[in-house]
Structures are given as structure tokens and as C-alpha cells.
Amino acid sequence: MKKHRIDHPKRKHSKRLPGYDYCQEGAYFITICTHKMKNLFGELDNHRMILNSLGDIVEKEWYRSAELRASVELYKDELIIMPNHVHGIIWISDVGATGSVARSNIEGLSPGSLGAIIGQFKSQVTRRINNIRGTPGQLVWQRNYYDRIIRNLKEHNNIRRYIENNPFK
Numbered sequence: 085m086k087k088h089r090i091d092h093p094k095r096k097h098s099k100r101l102p103g104y105d106y107c108q109e110g111a112y113f114i115t116i117c118t119h120k121m122k123n124l125f126g127e128l129d130n131h132r133m134i135l136n137s138l139g140d141i142v143e144k145e146w147y148r149s150a151e152l153r154a155s156v157e158l159y160k161d162e163l164i165i166m167p168n169h170v171h172g173i174i175w176i177s178d179v180g181a182t183g184s185v186a187r188s189n190i191e192g193l194s195p196g197s198l199g200a201i202i203g204q205f206k207s208q209v210t211r212r213i214n215n216i217r218g219t220p221g222q223l224v225w226q227r228n229y230y231d232r233i234i235r236n237l238k239e240h241n242n243i244r245r246y247i248e249n250n251p252f253k
Contacts, residue, residue: 099142106198107188109178111234113243114202116170119223123167124213138213139165145209146172152204155196164250171247173234202229 106112118124125139135143142165150158155177162173176198194200210224234240 091129106231107176107194107196108177112174112176112198113232113234114172114174114198115168115230116202116206116227117229118168119226121168124224125165125167125170127167127253133164133251137164137216141212141216142170142209145205145212146170148208149174149201149205153196153201156201162244162247164247166250170248173240173243173247174198176201198231234250 125142126135128134131141132190142178143163146163146165147158150156155176159175160174164171176196206225206229213224214220214222232243234243
């Protein structure tokens with residue numbers, strides 16, 4: 085008798101480092117891409133990014149993350165919004181020393197974790213963009229994001245240069 089193969093639904097594999105606590109203090113290099121890599125946030129003009137109104141929303145919500153959370157620090161030279169993706173560095177500081185963090189409304193994520201911060205950012209940007217476009221429920225972002233834990237000053241400086249030079253690529 086021939087055995088039939090049972091196909092299992094695709095399993096979601098985490099892109100996070102196994103066993104790493106993404107609530108802990110540190111710097112994280114983040115890349116978030118738009119759904120289907122659609123150009124939504126502006127255009128490049130002579131190696132300079134010109135944000136449109138949707139790109140302005142992304143920028144405002146990015147920096148708003150630090151206003152909402154005492155444990156988050158963001159710097160102007162550590163963000164680039166490209167037509168179809170965002171690169172940035174998020175610093176998570178000692179929550180106990182700086183006060184409380186914003187509560188996570190993202191199910192299954194610890195409040196103050198990198199995942200909660202990114203989830204809330206993506207949610208707010210999506211809500212605002214869909215309100216402007218009159219497209220409730222439309223996807224703006226890819227399902228996940230990419231992160232890299234920044235381990236030392238040399239790596240941090242290399243990533244800052246990468247962010248600064250991204251429009252030239």
C-alpha cells in the first residue's frame with residue numbers, strides 16, 4: 085500500500101536570535117519592508133530621499149515611539165526611510181532606571197520588547213496611512229522585520245554609515 089504524504093501548513097519561523105531577551109538594554113539595527121516591496125514613502129532624487137506624505141507619517145511615528153516609551157532612544161542620524169523600506173537603530177535602555185514602558189497591545193509580546201515596539205510602530209503607521217488613503221485593512225508592511233543586535237561601537241559606526249549611504253545604493 086502506498087503511503088500518502090500529509091502536507092503540513094507552512095510553519096512560521098522566527099527571525100529572532102534563539103534564547104535572546106529582546107527586552108534587554110542594547111542597540112538594535114532594524115529593517116522593515118513594505119508589503120510586496122511597494123514604493124510608498126517617496127522617491128530618490130539625485131541620491132537624496134524625498135519623503136511624501138506617507139513617508140512623513142513613517143518618520144513621525146518612528147520618533148513618536150521614543151516619546152511614548154521612556155526606555156526607547158532614537159537619533160536623527162540613525163534612520164533612513166526609503167521608498168519601500170525603513171532602516172533604523174533602536175536603543176532600549178534600562179527600563180527600571182528610566183521609568184515605565186508603554187503597555188504592549190500586541191498579543192504574546194512582552195511590553196517594552198523590541199517586537200512590541202516594532203509591532204506598535206507598524207500598527208500606528210498602517211492605521212494612519214489607511215485612514216488617509218481610505219483603504220481600511222490594507223496591508224502596508226511585510227509580516228515581519230529584520231533585526232541585528234549591535235554588539236560594539238565599531239559595528240554601530242558601520243551600521244550608521246550604511247544607513248547614511250543607503251540612498252546611494
